[in-house]
Amino acid sequence: MSEAMLPTEVVLGAWVATGLTLFIYSFLYKDNPLFKLGEHLYVGVSIGYSVVLVWYTVFKRLVWEELNRGNYEPLVGVVIGVLILTQFFPKVSWLSRIAFAFIVGFGSGVSIPRAVSSYILKQIEDTVNPLLTMGADGLSLGLDLASPQSGVNTIILLVGVVSVLFYFFFSVEHTGPGMVTARTGIYFLMIAFGAAFGYTVMSRMSLLIGRFRDLITFSGAAYGYATLVLLLITVLSLAGWELAVRLKGGEE
Amino acid sequence: MIPASLLLLLLIGGPAFASPPSPPEGIRVLDTPNDAGKSLSLVWKASSSDRKDRSVQVWVAESPQAAFQKVAEFPSNSRYVKIGDFPWWAQPAGKGDHYFKLSSSQAFPIDNGKPYAVKLLIRESGQEVWSEAAEGVAAPDYFNSSQVNNLVFVLAFTGVLLASIAAARRNPHVYLRRIAGLDAVEEAIGRSTEMGRPILYLTGSGGMSDVSTIAATVILGQVAKKVAHYETTLKVPHRDPIVMAVCQEIVKEAYVEAGRPDAFKEDANFFITDDQFSYTAAVDGIMLREKPAANFFMGSYFAESLLLTETGAGTGAIQIAGTDSDHQLPFFVTTCDYTLIGEELYAASAYLSREPVLVGTLRGQDFSKAFIMGVLVVGTVLATTGVMLQTDAFNYLLDLFRDFK
Amino acid sequence: MIFLKRQLPLAITFVMGVAFALQYYIPHPVSEEAITKVSDWMKIISGFALVLGIASVFHVHAVKIRRQAPGWGYSGVLFAAIVVTMVVGFWSGGESKVDGGQTSFGWLYDYTMVPLQGTMFSILAFFIASAAYRAFRARSREASVLLAAAVVVMMGRVPLGQFLLPWTWDITQWLMNVLNSAVRRAILIGVSMGSVALSLKIILGKERSYLGGGKDQ
C-alpha cells in the first residue's frame, strides 16, 4: 500500500463507506438502529439519485431539448405520462387507467409474438434434433457425454424437457406411467435447483469477497485505519444500545 | 458490358494459364423476401468445381450500362442455402443453391423501386470469368411470410384459451390433479391444534397486482376455513397494507363460511413494516417467541426467504412453501417440508377457488403443453428417421416448429 | 362517464395490443416507424412511471412521519437522504465527473450508494452459511438429490475443487449444459405460455387487475 497522502475527499469517502458497510453488517448481531439507519439511507440515496438522473435524461434531454428543436412529438409521451400521475388525485384518478391501458396494451402486444418466437419456437427447434448422425462409417449415436450436442445428450435433454413439462401438467393424475414421468421430472428439477443453489452460493460469496476487499483496503494507514477504528466504534455503539435497551427493561 | 479497363486487365492477365474457370449459372436477382426493403437477394446454381481458393466477387451497378462496383468477395464454396435457413413455404432458392443478401450500405446505397444490375466475377489463380448480368428491384414487404407459423401458433393458442375459459364457466369442476403440498395443509393444521400452538401464514413480498400474491390470498382463504373449523390461532403478518386489507376480508369470510364468525379475530392479520429486512427480523422474532407449529410461505419472495425458513426450521415447525420466485426455490425445497413449485402455486389456487378464468387458463395451458410435448417427441422421431432414410421429406412438418426470421 | 372510465381503457388496451402484436409480422418501414415512435413515447412515459414509484415511497413515509408511527425517525432519515442527494445532484448538474474530476454527486454515489447496495446482499453470504449448518437437511429423497448436485457444483466451480477432485469440473459442465438446460428450457416454455396467456387475457379484456381496483368499478 502506498504511503503517499491521499486527497481528503477520498479519505473521507473511505470512512463513510466503511462506516455504512459496518452498519449494515451489524444486522448479523441482530436488528438494530445502526442497521436501520444504513438501510434507510440506502433507499433514500437511491431515490435521490434516480430523480436527478430521470430529470436530466428524460425531462431535459428527451423532452425539453427536443421541444426547443421544434420537435413536438414527445408531447404525446408527456401527456400520457401526466395521466399516470392523476393517481394522486382521487377525483380524476380514473384518467390514469387510460395511461395504464396504453402501456399495458403496448407491452402485451409487443411481447406475445416475441415470446412465442424466442421462448417457445426457438426452444422447441433446439430440442428437436436427430438422435443419430450420418458419418463416413454410417449411422452412429454420439455417446460423448462431454459434448453437449451428442446423441446421448440429445436424448437426456428431450427426456428432461418432456418430463418437467409433464410435472407441471395438471389435467391427469400422476399414476402409472404418468407417475414415472412425473418422478423423472421432479428429479430433473431437483438437480437443476441444486445447480442454482450452488451458483447462488457462489454469487453471494463473491459479493462478500468484494466488500471485504474494500474493507481491507480502507484499513490501511493511508486511509487512517478507517476499518479498524470504525469497527471498534460500531461494536461499542451496539454494546451501548444493548445496555440502554436492557436498562429501559424493554424487550426487543 | 464490361468496362474497358477491366477488359484490358483480363487480356493481359488471362492467357498464361490453362482452362479458365466456368462462369456461374442460373444467376437471378430478387427482391429480398419478407424484409423492409432496400435489399436484394442473389441466387445462383452451385457448381461441382466450387472450392475454397476459387473466389466469387459481387459487382453491382445502377443499370447494366453504368459502371459496376465491387461490393463483396467470398470463397466459391460458401453461401449455400441450408436446411433451416428458410421455411419450405417461403424459399427464395432451392437447397444447395448459392444465396447472397445484398443490403444497402454506404459504399453502395440501394433504393426501393429502382432496378439494379448485378454480375458475379469468378477468380482462380489469376484467371477470371464474368457471369451474365441480372436485374432486380428492391421493395418493402407487408407481411413476413416466414413467420406465418408463429402467427398460427398465437391464433391457435388464443382459440384454445378462450374455449377452455368458456368451458370452465359452464363447468368449473373439471378434473385437476391433487397437488401433494396441499394434502399436507390439513396435516399441518391438525398438528397445530394438537400442540395448541398458532399457525403462521405469510403472503410474500408482492403487492396485490402480483399473480403469486393473488394465489397466496386464495390459499389463505382455504387455510383460514380449516383453522376456523379446528379452532386454532392464525397469524398473518404483512408487508403491504393493501394486501393486509384484502386478507382481512378473506379470512373473515372464511370464518363465516365455516360457521364460526364468532371465532374470528380482527388481529389475525397485522401490518409490520414495508422494509424487507426489518420485516424479516420481526417475523423471525414471532417464530422464536410463539413457536408456531406450522409455517406457510406462499407468494413471491426475495433474499429474505432463507432467513425466514432457517429460523422456522430451527423451531421444529412444519413448513409449507409455495412460490414462483425461481431464484428462491432451492432454498425453500431444502428448508421446508413441502414446496409448491412455480406453476403448482397457481394450480393450487385454481384448484381451491374454482374461479372459471383461473381454471380455464390452467386447462388451456395444459392443452398447449400436451401439444408441445407431442411435437418434441414426434419431432425427434421424425428427425431421426429422416437421417436414417436420408430424406428431407419430414422437414415439411418440422419447419412448422422452427423459429424463422 | 362509464364509457370513459371502463370501456375506453379496455378499448385502448385491445387496439394497442392487437396492433403491436401484428406489427411483429409486418416488415414494412411504416410498421417499423410506428413501433419506434411509440417506443420513444414509452421512454418518456417510463420516466413518469418512475416518478409515480418514487412518489408512492414519499407518500408512505410522509404518512409515517405525520402520524409519528414507530420508527418514524428512520423515515426522516430517508427523506433527508433523498433531499440531500437531489440538492447535490442538481448542484452538480447531474454529472458525476467533470473534466476527469469527481463532483460531489459522484462522491455521494461512490461512497454511500455503492457500499450500501453492495453490502446489503453480501450479508446473505453469512445467512447461507448458517442455513447450511442448521437447515439444509436431506429430509427427503428430492432434497438429497438437490444437495448432492449443489455440492458437486460448488466444488466444480472453484479452483480448489477442480484441483482436489478434477472430475467435479467435468460433471458440473455436463450438469449445467444438459440437465440444467433441459429443466430451464421446460420452465421457460411453461412460464412463457403463462405470460402469453396473461397478455392475451389482458388484450381481450378477461384480465383487468392492471386497471386497479378503483371504487367506481
Added chain:
Amino acid sequence: MKDFARRMVAIDRRLIFLLIAGATLLPLLNPFGLPIKVSPEVQAVYEYIEDLPEGSVFLLSFDFDPSSKPELEPQAVALLRHAFRKNLRVIGMTHWITGTSLADGVVATVAAEMGKERGKDYVFLGWAPGGYALIISMGQDLYKAFPSDYSKTPTRGMPVLEGVRTLRDVNYMISLAAGGAGIEMWYVFGKDKYRFEMGGGSTGVIAPGLYPFLRSGQINGLIGGLQGAAEYETLIGRKGMAVAGMDAQSATHFVIIILVVLCNVFYFALRGDKGRPR
C-alpha cells in the same frame, strides 16, 4: 453421540458467521494461487472478440447496479481490456439507472489505463429509460435514442460512432446482466431483429437460467459470476480482481460444503429422537 449432536446443532449462529468471515478474510490476505480452468462458454466469448477485425464496433451494456459490482465489474474490466487491446470501437451504456456512474467509472478507468480517448476510441452513452422500448429505438436510430452521451457531448459526428447508425451496425454486443432487464431482453428485442452477434455475462444467481439460450445459440457465450471473470482474466493474461478473489471463493465454498455435511450428520444422528416421525 446424540448428546453431542444436540449441543452442536444448538450452537450460536454468530459463531458460523465468524467462520465464514475468516474463510473470506484469510485467503484475501494470504492468497495461495491455484490454477484456473477455462470453460468453453467463456472461451467462446474470448475467441469471438479475438477474431474481430480492428475498428469493429463492440457494444457493452452494463445491466447491473452496485449490488452486483463484485461479480460484474471484474467481467467488465477484463472485457474492456481485451476490446481496447484489439483496438475495437467500444460503446458503453446501461439499462439500470442506479448503475450509471459505476459503469461510467469502469469504462473511464480502463480506457485511461489503456491510453484510449473518449469520443475517439470509445463512448459511454449512459442511461436512458424505456428498457425494451430503448432497444427498439436504438435499432432504428442510435442518435435519436441517445442524442448525447453521458458527459453531454452530442453523439452525432463523434469519430467513434462513424458509420454506426443503428444496432445493425454493431459487430458484437455483450450484456452484463444482474436480472431480467439484461441478456434476455437484449436478445428478444435486439439481436433477434437487428442481427448482431451477442454474448452474455451474468451474476452467478441468474447464470443457470441462461443455459438454454447458450445451447440454442441465442447467445454465443456466457461468462458466469466471479469464476467466469477469473477465467476471462486468465485468457487475456492479465490477472486482476477476479483471480485474486478465487482463493477466498474456494475457501468459502469448502466451508459451506463442510457445514452442509455436518448439518446432515447431526440430522441423521438426531432423527427420530425429537423430530417428527416421517
